[in-house]
Amino acid sequence: xxxxxxxxxxxxxxxxxxxxxxxxxxxxxxxxxxxxxxxxxxxxxxxxxxxxxxxxxxxxxxxxxxxxxxxxxxxxxxxxxxxxxxxxxxxxxxxxxxxxxxxxxxxxxxx
Amino acid sequence: xxxxxxxxxxxxxxxxxxxxxxxxxxxxxxxxxxxxxxxxxxxxxxxxxxxxxxxxxxxxxxxxxxxxxxxxxxxxxxxxxxxxxxxxxxxxxxxxxxxxxxxxxxxxxxxxxxxx
Numbered sequence: 001x002x003x004x005x006x007x008x009x010x011x012x013x014x015x016x017x018x019x020x021x022x023x024x025x026x027x028x029x030x031x032x033x034x035x036x037x038x039x040x041x042x043x044x045x046x047x048x049x050x051x052x053x054x055x056x057x058x059x060x061x062x063x064x065x066x067x068x069x070x071x072x073x074x075x076x077x078x079x080x081x082x083x084x085x086x087x088x089x090x091x092x093x094x095x096x097x098x099x100x101x102x103x104x105x106x107x108x109x110x111x
Numbered sequence: 112x113x114x115x116x117x118x119x120x121x122x123x124x125x126x127x128x129x130x131x132x133x134x135x136x137x138x139x140x141x142x143x144x145x146x147x148x149x150x151x152x153x154x155x156x157x158x159x160x161x162x163x164x165x166x167x168x169x170x171x172x173x174x175x176x177x178x179x180x181x182x183x184x185x186x187x188x189x190x191x192x193x194x195x196x197x198x199x200x201x202x203x204x205x206x207x208x209x210x211x212x213x214x215x216x217x218x219x220x221x222x223x224x225x226x227x
Contacts, residue, residue: 042220
C-alpha cells in the first residue's frame with residue numbers, strides 16, 4: 001500500500017525567505033503526486049501535481065516541486081514566502097483510485 | 112465555474128443522532144470521493160463512486176457509515192447513531208474521470224461535524 005511521510009509538523013519562515021517542505025512517498029509503481037494547501041476552515045486547494053514527464057513541476061502562487069524517484073521525494077519549494085502563504089500543506093500520492101495524504105506541515109510566516 | 116459544494120458547513124449532533132452530509136460535485140465530474148479529516152491529521156479515504164456505482168468503500172470505519180450517489184451526481188454521506196469519535200471534517204472531492212490528468216481531485220470546503 002502507498003504511504004506519504006511529511007517529516008516536519010511545523011515550519012516557521014521569515015517573510016521573503018525561501019521555503020522547502022519535505023515529502024517522502026512510498027509507492028510500487030510510477031506515482032501520481034500532489035501538493036494541496038488548506039487554510040483554516042477551508043477545503044483543500046490544489047497547488048500542483050506530477051503525473052509524468054518533467055520532474056520539476058510548476059504550480060500556482062509561485063510554488064514548484066521536484067520529483068526525485070531515486071530518493072522517493074516530492075519536495076515543495078517557493079523562493080520568497082509571503083504572509084498569505086501561512087497555511088497547512090499536504091502532500092498526497094494516488095493509489096488505484098484514491099489519494100493517500102501525509103499528516104501535513106503547518107507553515108508559519110514571521111514578519 | 113462552480114466548484115464542489117458541501118452542506119451543511121457545520122453540524123452539531125447529539126450522540127446517537129443520525130446525520131446526513133451532502134456533496135454537490137463539479138458538473139460533469141464522473142468520480143466522487145469522501146474523506147474524513149480528524150483534527151491535526153491529513154484526510155483519510157472513506158469511499159469512492161464512479162457515476163452511481165460505489166466502487167470502493169474500504170475506508171468506511173463501521174457499518175454506521177453509508178454513502179450513496181443514486182443519480183451519479185449529488186452524493187450523501189450518512190452516519191447513523193453518531194459517536195464522539197465521528198467528530199471530524201468530512202471532505203468531498205470530485206474528478207473528471209479516472210485516467211491520467213482527469214484524475215485530479217478537486218475538494219469542497221468540508222462539513223465540520225461535532226458530536227456531543
